[in-house]
Amino acid sequence: xxxxxxxxxxxxxxxxxxxxxxxxxxxxxxxxxxxxxxxxxxxxxxxxxxxxxxxxxxxxxxxxxxxxxxx
Amino acid sequence: xxxxxxxxxxxxxxxxxxxxxxxxxxxxxxxxxxxxxxxxxxxxxxxxxxxxxxxxxxxxxxxxxxxxxxxxxxxxxxxxxxxxxxxxxxxxxxxxxxxxxxxxxxxxxxxxxxxxxxxxxxxxxxxxxxxxxxxxxxxxxxxxxxxxxxxxxxxxxxxxxxxxxxxxxxxxxxxxxxxxxxxxxxxxxxxxxxxxxxxxxxxxxxxxxxxxxxxxxxxxxxxxxxxxxxxxxxxxxxxxxxxxxxxxxxxxxxxxxxxxxxxxxxxxxxxxxxxxxxxxxxxxxxxxxxxxxxxxxxxxxxxxxxxxxxxxxxxxxxxxxxxxxxxxxxxxxxxxxxxxxxxxxxxxxxxxxxxxxxxxxxxxxxxxxxxxxxxxxxxxxxxxxxxxxxxxxxxxxxxxxxxxxxxxxxxxxxxxxxxxxxxxxxxxxxxxxxxxxxxxxxxxxxxxxxxxxxxxxxxxxxxxxxxxxxxxxxxxxxxxxxxxxxxxxxxxxxxxxxxxxxxxxxxxxxxxxxxxxxxxxxxxxxxxxxxxxxxxxxxxxxxxx
Numbered sequence: 001x002x003x004x005x006x007x008x009x010x011x012x013x014x015x016x017x018x019x020x021x022x023x024x025x026x027x028x029x030x031x032x033x034x035x036x037x038x039x040x041x042x043x044x045x046x047x048x049x050x051x052x053x054x055x056x057x058x059x060x061x062x063x064x065x066x067x068x069x070x071x
Numbered sequence: 072x073x074x075x076x077x078x079x080x081x082x083x084x085x086x087x088x089x090x091x092x093x094x095x096x097x098x099x100x101x102x103x104x105x106x107x108x109x110x111x112x113x114x115x116x117x118x119x120x121x122x123x124x125x126x127x128x129x130x131x132x133x134x135x136x137x138x139x140x141x142x143x144x145x146x147x148x149x150x151x152x153x154x155x156x157x158x159x160x161x162x163x164x165x166x167x168x169x170x171x172x173x174x175x176x177x178x179x180x181x182x183x184x185x186x187x188x189x190x191x192x193x194x195x196x197x198x199x200x201x202x203x204x205x206x207x208x209x210x211x212x213x214x215x216x217x218x219x220x221x222x223x224x225x226x227x228x229x230x231x232x233x234x235x236x237x238x239x240x241x242x243x244x245x246x247x248x249x250x251x252x253x254x255x256x257x258x259x260x261x262x263x264x265x266x267x268x269x270x271x272x273x274x275x276x277x278x279x280x281x282x283x284x285x286x287x288x289x290x291x292x293x294x295x296x297x298x299x300x301x302x303x304x305x306x307x308x309x310x311x312x313x314x315x316x317x318x319x320x321x322x323x324x325x326x327x328x329x330x331x332x333x334x335x336x337x338x339x340x341x342x343x344x345x346x347x348x349x350x351x352x353x354x355x356x357x358x359x360x361x362x363x364x365x366x367x368x369x370x371x372x373x374x375x376x377x378x379x380x381x382x383x384x385x386x387x388x389x390x391x392x393x394x395x396x397x398x399x400x401x402x403x404x405x406x407x408x409x410x411x412x413x414x415x416x417x418x419x420x421x422x423x424x425x426x427x428x429x430x431x432x433x434x435x436x437x438x439x440x441x442x443x444x445x446x447x448x449x450x451x452x453x454x455x456x457x458x459x460x461x462x463x464x465x466x467x468x469x470x471x472x473x474x475x476x477x478x479x480x481x482x483x484x485x486x487x488x489x490x491x492x493x494x495x496x497x498x499x500x501x502x503x504x505x506x507x508x509x510x511x512x513x514x515x516x517x518x519x520x521x522x523x524x525x526x527x528x529x530x531x532x533x534x535x536x537x538x539x540x541x542x543x544x545x546x547x548x549x550x551x552x553x554x555x556x557x558x559x560x561x562x563x564x565x566x567x568x569x570x571x572x573x574x575x576x577x578x579x580x581x582x583x584x585x586x587x588x589x590x591x592x593x594x595x596x597x598x599x600x601x602x603x604x605x606x607x608x609x610x611x612x613x614x615x616x
Binding site: 027 | 281306516
């Protein structure tokens with residue numbers, strides 16, 4: 001399954017969750033969510049949970065903590 | 072998000088946005104007087120999160136009392152994620168949902184997490200149907216009954232069909248889906264295409280993810296009047312319309328409740344508008360007292376559950392020497408992982424081992440203390456060469472041991488400064504074959520790049536079950552045979568100074584094929600007398616509670 005995280009394309013196994021995509025793309029994305037509460041949105045702008053299943057071909061954006069606090 | 076009502080004028084069958092039955096006032100779509108309204112309350116991916124279900128129930132009840140017609144649907148994955156529920160294999164959550172008047176639930180992949188016996192028990196305990204149109208029980212001797220593919224609800228003024236789809240195949244603990252087959256979504260919809268003509272309103276209740284929901288909406292335009300989905304934990308604040316089909320999903324963990332209203336033409340029984348929004352559960356204040364009492368009681372039982380003794384250890388299970396050798400707790404842990412999925416080798420990282428277990432009674436709570444991260448066991452096939460790459464990386468991170476092991480012995484050879492020169496590896500007492508493929512159990516955190524690791528191989532199952540479950544099961548295997556859970560550092564891992572003149576030279580090339588360890592073979596623990604034999608362990612021992 002191919003997805004992108006903040007523009008970084010990653011290829012993952014069937015059944016992967018969003019946490020796996022974040023770890024694969026860059027570990028800092030994972031920790032910004034689990035330690036600092038950064039939000040994740042899909043390419044349509046919908047919020048998604050880190051434990052959710054990834055969707056083939058989707059793009060995800062991890063918001064910076066600064067953006068989260070500002071909003 | 073407040074209790075705001077986001078109105079969605081959805082052009083449905085035949086461009087009904089321009090229907091004379093609709094009137095537009097103040098930017099909102101108003102139902103034509105006399106048309107019927109069907110309220111759909113929905114949840115998905117509750118994942119054992121029970122704390123606010125009393126509030127959800129109060130909201131659902133109030134909405135349903137005010138509605139002309141209503142249904143409460145759940146889009147699957149009610150289980151896994153909270154020890155209060157998980158340590159009782161789902162029963163508390165089913166008991167609560169039984170008080171919430173659920174009309175139907177689609178079977179999600181995590182409904183299989185507790186094993187097949189628990190699946191059967193939970194389904195039998197439920198007073199609402201567990202549906203799946205694409206799940207087939209292929210073994211007639213199999214204990215799980217074939218689920219209904221759909222239900223038809225007669226609302227009096229109209230009928231509603233609810234067709235259910237489960238993730239194909241479900242990403243779950245493998246033991247839970249033995250004897251089951253799962254079929255293609257589109258083939259399944261075609262098989263039940265006749266439903267469209269038999270009911271006035273057709274709803275897809277799915278646990279396949281938002282992307283797959285979009286695909287079936289595009290493949291079957293205007294087929295479903297609404298898709299209520301789950302699995303991707305997507306927060307759709309209002310239904311998303313794809314090829315004329317509204318798709319709704321309410322995040323996860325009972326943070327939101329979905330609230331969709333379908334306006335149904337009084338004469339034609341066609342759905343003419345769809346209006347939906349999410350209710351933020353944290354903003355609710357009212358609760359249903361008797362449900363809240365149930366939740367409070369279950370939470371109070373938590374301490375008792377976590378203090379339940381699951382075994383005894385004379386040696387204690389220490390992690391203290393994990394950076395130099397195989398630690399007793401690392402050996403217990405990796406044996407548990409290896410046995411859990413019947414792997415050749417198990418590896419786990421020192422950073423995930425968070426505490427010691429002292430000599431004496433071992434409780435369920437101890438397991439959650441040593442592994443607080445809810446990591447899952449990943450099953451992956453790797454070559455011997457790829458395993459060596461991983462071990463080299465693990466040592467080079469800080470010039471110390473980072474991976475505990477079962478099924479594999481390894482010796483790190485260093486120079487006098489402690490820098491890596493080579494690693495020698497043995498499987499079943501023979502040198503590892505660099506070209507041979509081995510099945511490994513590893514933490515999913517590491518398997519997807521955590522701590523910089525790169526496990527190059529073929530992932531068989533990304534989440535074969537929680538690490539904690541593997542250890543609880545392994546402890547039960549000892550205890551059920553009256554054995555203490557005793558482990559020591561037993562030489563699975565060592566660091567030695569590399570000597571130029573020793574017989575073993577760095578990177579000696581491809582050794583002969585040693586063959587894989589016996590399966591189900593006894594793990595690296597031969598020095599522990601009285602340990603239960605792998606072969607004698609029941610297939611699915613269940614939990615010690």
